[in-house]
Amino acid sequence: MAEDTGFKRHFNAESARYLGERIRVVHPGFDVDGYGAQIGARVGPLELKDRALVMAEGLRARLPEHYPDALDVLRACMSALTDEDKGYADGFYLMAVTRFVEEFGVDHPEASLAAMPELTRHHTCEFAVRPFVSAHYEAAMAMMRSCAVHDDHDIRRFASEGIRPRLPWARRLPKFVADPAPVLEVLELLRSDPSKYVRTSVANNLNDVSRDHPGLVLDTAERWTRESPTPETAWTVRHALRTLVKQGDQRALALLGATGGEHVEVKGLALTPEVLDLGGPLLVRVDLVNTDGRPHTVVVDYVVHHVRANGSRSPKVFKWAKVELRAGERRTLERKHPVRPISTRSYYPGEHLVEIQVNGLVKAAEAFELRV
Structure with a gap:
């Protein structure tokens, strides 16, 4: 059996029982012991994302058959979490909930998309939203644009991180690799965000785009620098251009004030x-x-x-x-x-x-x- 090391150690029988006990608070009769035993028997040889999937599948087998009803249980569970619950296993075990939405919610876009801003406060839905961008593009992007102007910085970050064309560990979004214009429309709302947490995601997103569309990113960076010359925008631009700077792109270097x-x-x-x-x-x-x-x-x-x-x-x-x-x-x-x-x-x-x-x-x- 593979040793439980790294982040994957947060997805095991103990974490399953911990999550199950929180679900039982709002959904009496949830089979905590059976859930823990099933997860413990299956996750041994698996890596992180497959372990999260196993935990999501275990939830699907024990929650109400009607998906919106099952989602309501999970929303209630997440809303009832204490700070101690969120700190357990660094909160990683909650990925099982967002993975549940990713795997089983695509046929119910209205309920799933409505839940994501709430769920992402507890554990990011940046992976969960991606199949919805592919299957329910207009509804998903409308939700992401609304998230970009939300008061909560976790939700604003989600608006950027969830549509990164090449998000690590996630399925690629080929639509945005080919044409990142819809991504840039969302990022426009976040370029001078007061939260460094959000700006880091914006910079990472632009950096992703620069791998396929360097000229477009440079044009965007030049315009942002001109239109909103704030320290926040300057920070975003500097970090967004890091790959182009490493490649020795002279326009990128000039934007950062490099000369001679x-x-x-x-x-x-x-x-x-x-x-x-x-x-x-x-x-x-x-x-x-x-x-x-x-x-x-x-x-x-x-x-x-x-x-x-x-x-x-x-x-x-x-x-x-x-x-x-x-x-x-x-x-x-x-x-x-x-x-x-x-x-x-x-x-x-x-x-x-x-x-x-x-x-x-x-x-x-x-x-x-x-x-x-």
Whole structure:
């Protein structure tokens, strides 16, 4: 049996019984023990989203057969939750409720869409809404536009997060990958949102769009900067353009105030140690020299070309610093780069290359040997 680690540990027999007990408060007779036993018997080899599905299927088997009646039970349960209930298992176990709507509610769009703003206050419906965008487009998008002007920041965030074209862990929305105009219509309402929580979602959404429509995102960012020059809009734009900045897009860099990359040289790139054991930090040190007679603001990134299993290399860009250099100024930068095992990257021994980018222009490169 797979070990319960990471987020998936929140979807097990214990969590099922905990949820079942909360449901029984508003729906007497709910089979808490049977629900817990069923979930415990099925989730062992499964990962997070499949575990949430198993819990949703267990709910479907024990709630009223008529979906709107079952949904009313879950809405009542969620409304009765205490702060302690919301804190249990970091609230992740409540994904079973939104997964229930995602899996069994598409044939009942009126009831399901009406419930989502309420449910998302307790656990986000960003995954649940996506099949409704595909199957009931007009109704779903009308609901999302209304959520974008709601007083509750959780609901406003949902308006953006639920329609991200490439939301991680979620089914892709090919309609919006091809034409993100309806997404941008919603984001227009949120570009200067007072909540950083909401603006982060808006920036992530625009960043998704930039992978397929960079010109459209740059046009949007330029217009937002011009029409609403607030600190909130500037923050949203800066974070939305991060992929384009990593790619060295000159329009994106100019929007962030970067100038004169061609006049800034990188001297004395040094990597310490030259032979690194996996788990230790790599110290990256460079000198930036502004050779121009004018001051410049530059965005400095570094690219690590990781060795792959077949011996080839795969580049990964890491943010470093935004630096203001006076005319003729020389500035030293140092950065400790961790090289340790993480769930999203496997390390292989061999010669890794590090490049220094200034305003998207590669200015220097050096290699280090990794021992695994």
